[in-house]
Amino acid sequence: EAQVTQNPRYLITVTGKKLTVTCSQNMNHEYMSWYRQDPGLGLRQIYYSMNVEVTDKGDVPEGYKVSRKEKRNFPLILESPSPNQTSLYFCASSLRVAGGVYEQYFGPGTRLTVT
Amino acid sequence: QQQVKQSPQSLIVQKGGISIINCAYENTAFDYFPWYQQFPGKGPALLIAIRPDVSEKKEGRFTISFNKSAKQFSLHIMDSQPGDSATYFCAATESNFGNEKLTFGTGTRLTIIP
Numbered sequence: 001e002a003q004v005t006q007n008p009r010y011l012i013t014v015t016g017k018k019l020t021v022t023c024s025q026n027m028n029h030e031y032m033s034w035y036r037q038d039p040g041l042g043l044r045q046i047y048y049s050m051n052v053e054v055t056d057k058g059d060v061p062e063g064y065k066v067s068r069k070e071k072r073n074f075p076l077i078l079e080s081p082s083p084n085q086t087s088l089y090f091c092a093s094s095l096r097v098a099g100g101v102y103e104q105y106f107g108p109g110t111r112l113t114v115t
Numbered sequence: 116q117q118q119v120k121q122s123p124q125s126l127i128v129q130k131g132g133i134s135i136i137n138c139a140y141e142n143t144a145f146d147y148f149p150w151y152q153q154f155p156g157k158g159p160a161l162l163i164a165i166r167p168d169v170s171e172k173k174e175g176r177f178t179i180s181f182n183k184s185a186k187q188f189s190l191h192i193m194d195s196q197p198g199d200s201a202t203y204f205c206a207a208t209e210s211n212f213g214n215e216k217l218t219f220g221t222g223t224r225l226t227i228i229p
Contacts, residue, residue, distance in 0.1 A: 004158070031215055042121075042204060042219035043159070058216060090158050094215055102208075102215040103149075106158030 002027045004107035006091050012113045013081055021076045021110050023091030031094035031102060032074040036060065036087040037109075043090065049074055081114040088112075118142050119207050121220025128227055134192040136223045138205035141186065145207035149217070150179065150190050153202045162203070163190070195227045 004025045013019055025032065033048035035058075045058030049068040063085055065077040074093075078085060089110045094102035120139045128134045140148075149164035165172045165179040165188065172179045178191040192199055205220040 033216070035217075040221055042119075042221045043217070044219070045216045048216065092158075102210070103161055103164075104215070104217060106151075106160065108156070108158050 002105075004091055004093050004105055006089075006107040006110050008110060009108065010111050012115065014115055015082055016080050019078050019081060019112075021078075021089060021091075021112070023074045023076065023107060024072050025074075025091075025093040025105070026072065027093060027095065027105070028071065029093035029095055029105075030071070031096075032068070033058065033092050033094075033104070034064070034066065034074070034076050035090045035092065035106075037090060038087050046076070046089075078112075081112075083114050086112060086114050118218050119205060119220045121205050121223060123223060124221070125224045126226070128192075128195045128225065130195060130197060130227055130229050132195050132227075134190075134195045134199065134225055134227070136190045136203055136205070136225070137187065138189065138220050139185075139187045140207050140218075142207070142209075142218075143186070144209045145218075147208050147210050148179070148181065148188050149206050149208075150177075151204045151206060151219075153204065153222075159204060192225075195225075197227045197229060200225060200227050 007022045030051045034046040035043040037043045047066040049055045091107040092104045094104045150162045151159035152162045153159045167183050176193045181188045203223045206217040
């Protein structure tokens with residue numbers, strides 16, 4: 001089954017304790033990205049990757065890191081989490097379709113709480 | 116600055132009625148406008164999308180209407196069903212071989228009542 005998986009799905013942690021949220025896709029997509037979803041703000045892009053070893057900042061990259069060492073994996077790293085990073089996080093991977101646009105497929109989400 | 120404005124924030128529609136959600140954008144470089152449907156505990160899923168070279172696209176009970184001059188687009192759900200109850204997001208992007216970032220609206224929570 002074609003899918004984007006994220007782990008963990010739920011995480012409660014304390015300020016300053018490094019954490020990693022994993023993302024994996026089995027569709028051989030080149031493009032992957034991370035979004036955070038907050039009430040009243042919709043989804044905002046954190047980081048994206050056009051291919052292996054190619055990553056760049058989205059709209060809200062502060063406090064986050066990413067890496068893309070393999071095509072299928074795109075982990076999100078919070079080196080020193082703070083309460084304002086409490087949010088619902090989504091990983092997405094994209095398939096380029098006719099007309100030059102990308103259809104993005106989202107993972108199930110990771111709900112992170114930082115106390 | 117919100118580049119894609121979505122309204123209403125919440126919407127209650129009777130079963131069988133028409134649900135209408137509106138979005139407006141500012142960036143004239145946007146050239147792809149998808150709508151996503153999100154159920155509780157799930158990630159957003161692509162519902163229907165349109166390019167600005169057409170004014171309307173219909174897939175089953177779902178229709179996007181697009182007004183390029185007004186920079187507005189809307190989602191119409193005909194014969195709304197309880198199973199359509201979800202949060203809907205409009206989005207926009209530029210298909211310019213660069214960052215395929217989706218700029219999302221703030222979402223509309225749709226509730227279909229029997």
